[in-house]
Amino acid sequence: MTGTSELDIEHLRTWIGREDIGTEAVDPALVRRFRATFDDEPGNPVDGEVAPRLLHWCLAQPAVPSHSLGPDGHPARGGFLPPVPLPRRMWAGGRFAFIDELRVGDTMRRVSRVEDLSVKEGRTGTLCFVTVKHEIEAGGRTVLTEIQDIVYRGLDAGDAPKKVPPPAAEGRHRREIVPSAPLLFRYSALTFNGHRIHYDYPYVTKVEGYPGLVVHGPLQATQLYRYATELGGRPPARFSFRGLSPLFDTAPYVLHADDGPNGTLELWTATAGGPVAMSAEAQW
Structure with missing residues (x-):
């Protein structure tokens, strides 16, 4: 290493x-x-x-x-x-x-x-x-x-010990997303992204050691931004996001949202019982 x-x-x-x-x-x-x-x-x-x-x-x-x-x-x-x-x-x-x-x-x-x-x-x-x-x-x-x-x-x-992060909290607002192979492929095509972890199952599992196809960070960020726009009634003027753990196509995941301080909206993605995959904040 x-x-x-x-x-x-x-x-x-x-x-x-x-x-x-x-x-x-x-x-x-x-x-x-x-x-x-x-x-x-x-x-x-x-x-x-x-x-x-x-x-x-x-x-x-x-x-x-x-x-x-x-x-x-x-x-x-x-x-x-x-x-x-x-x-x-x-x-x-x-x-x-x-x-x-x-x-x-x-x-x-x-x-x-x-x-x-x-x-x-x-x-x-x-x-x-x-x-x-x-x-x-x-x-x-x-x-x-x-x-x-x-x-x-x-x-x-x-053989390295892995720290298991705690399960994500439930947001007041929730929406389930199914990370289908066509969705991941379409987003890769839209963004001209050749990164094989998003569409090449043999590569991502055998070479990179992941359990399945990886859901794009920008795809999750776009979904969270669109969700914030829907909940807030207009597009946020400022938006930040941070990837914390990977999401895979092996299970649905949920967009969560809850009120934050000073009129912000806190958002995150997670699978059922899983840790926060991406956290985000929207400001108007």
Whole structure:
């Protein structure tokens, strides 16, 4: 297992400040597919219509040739993101500030910048955290800002003792989600995400050692954001989320929500009797 002393931290930190820029049109067909994936009526989007929030995760994604993908299905490391030599790469969390709306027909511009990189020893071994800031623009106006936290870690040791987190609480509001293989595949396709843990059962079980397909962090975050919008009657202006434990396609999971302090809404996902998988907070 790679330890902190084996990581060239100073070299990895030279990636701080690197930028990546992408542009893509907000196409009506993409909006239809996004709505259908989340069980909304696709409708017939027209230019100028407000696009669904968090659709930006489906736009201007890196498009590298298939031969340039790493063994996990992600683009090979060492381009925009640093080449962290730890096998598991996961979206640990993020936070948004919404300023304006993306609209059908806009050309979205994404400016991404590596903001920070740090390494620490956790209970399961070495963890490397990379912070990326994304600014989403359209028509010369800022639509939203996003801080993305990515964590790299080693594979679990088979004989290592595992601390079992407590079961999640029940929220005042609850909605069950069935993580079907088509749902996970559709979301991977929408976001041009080749990470094999979301669709390749032999790989995820035999190589990464998980019990089933992994439910995307951004998929859960989008479901929680949409649930907050429904419960609050309007889209939250600020939203943050944090992944705490993985969810798999082996059982349904539940979106939970409860009132938080100062008019916020606390949200989380969990399977029945399982720990919190993702926690989130919505602010209006």
